[in-house]
Amino acid sequence: MPKNQDVLFKTLADPTRRAIFERLCREGEQTVGALTARAGVSQPAVSKHLGVLKHARLVRDRHEGRETHYSAQVGALAPLIEWTSRMAGFWEDRFDKLEDLLKRMDQ
Amino acid sequence: MIDSATETLSVVVERDMPHPPEKLWRALTQPHLIEEWLMKNDFKAVVGHHFNLRGEWGGVLDCEVLAIEPNRTLSYTWNFAHEDPAYNMQSVVTFTLTPTRTGTHLRMEQRGFRPDQKQAYGGAKAGWQQFFTKLEQVVGRTG
Numbered sequence: 001m002p003k004n005q006d007v008l009f010k011t012l013a014d015p016t017r018r019a020i021f022e023r024l025c026r027e028g029e030q031t032v033g034a035l036t037a038r039a040g041v042s043q044p045a046v047s048k049h050l051g052v053l054k055h056a057r058l059v060r061d062r063h064e065g066r067e068t069h070y071s072a073q074v075g076a077l078a079p080l081i082e083w084t085s086r087m088a089g090f091w092e093d094r095f096d097k098l099e100d101l102l103k104r105m106d107q
Numbered sequence: 108m109i110d111s112a113t114e115t116l117s118v119v120v121e122r123d124m125p126h127p128p129e130k131l132w133r134a135l136t137q138p139h140l141i142e143e144w145l146m147k148n149d150f151k152a153v154v155g156h157h158f159n160l161r162g163e164w165g166g167v168l169d170c171e172v173l174a175i176e177p178n179r180t181l182s183y184t185w186n187f188a189h190e191d192p193a194y195n196m197q198s199v200v201t202f203t204l205t206p207t208r209t210g211t212h213l214r215m216e217q218r219g220f221r222p223d224q225k226q227a228y229g230g231a232k233a234g235w236q237q238f239f240t241k242l243e244q245v246v247g248r249t250g
Contacts, residue, residue: 091120094145105140
């Protein structure tokens with residue numbers, strides 16, 4: 001699997017980080033403070049997770065005054081979706097062949 | 108789809124076939140029949156048997172039979188060794204046959220692993236799959 005998929009795996013393997021990303025996907029842009037309030041970990045920990053997510057291009061930050069707002073970049077998931085759809089396509093194609101074979105076989 | 112604890116991806120393809128499970132089982136386990144729909148092979152329906160699947164593109168997959176339950180379940184490893192780690196693939200393919208009123212429901216799940224995660228064959232089902240399903244919905248909405 002290509003390297004960018006590896007980065008996505010590693011980034012999303014942590015449950016806390018995944019929960020943060022999922023919340024941003026579900027609820028839209030949020031500040032570190034708002035995320036911390038419900039993350040169950042300290043603000044520095046949330047900031048660190050956001051840094052890792054940003055490095056993987058899964059989130060984008062926007063500065064406004066003293067606050068930093070984070071939003072999810074769901075397009076970054078494309079490599080993962082691409083892998084699964086490619087494999088699914090392979091098996092759909094093989095199942096077509098299997099059906100053809102079954103028609104030709106005796107009971 | 109992705110799996111939580113093991114960082115795996117899994118692909119599920121399902122289809123209803125108007126044929127009895129016994130007939131599908133033959134197509135899944137007899138080498139000359141496997142060749143007709145999948146790839147050239149030296150498969151044997153024996154747990155622990157090592158075999159190769161040879162693709163038309165020249166690639167060779169290393170496989171080992173992991174589980175057999177006649178007319179119900181067949182599972183084998185599906186590994187592709189490549190000098191470039193980016194193309195390495197370690198995965199397990201599992202076929203599940205369920206009799207239906209009109210024939211058989213065939214389910215194939217391929218669960219893939221990162222190259223450095225050889226131990227992961229079990230794999231918990233939780234978290235990621237739901238997570239990924241939800242994300243696919245999100246992507247579908249926004250895309």
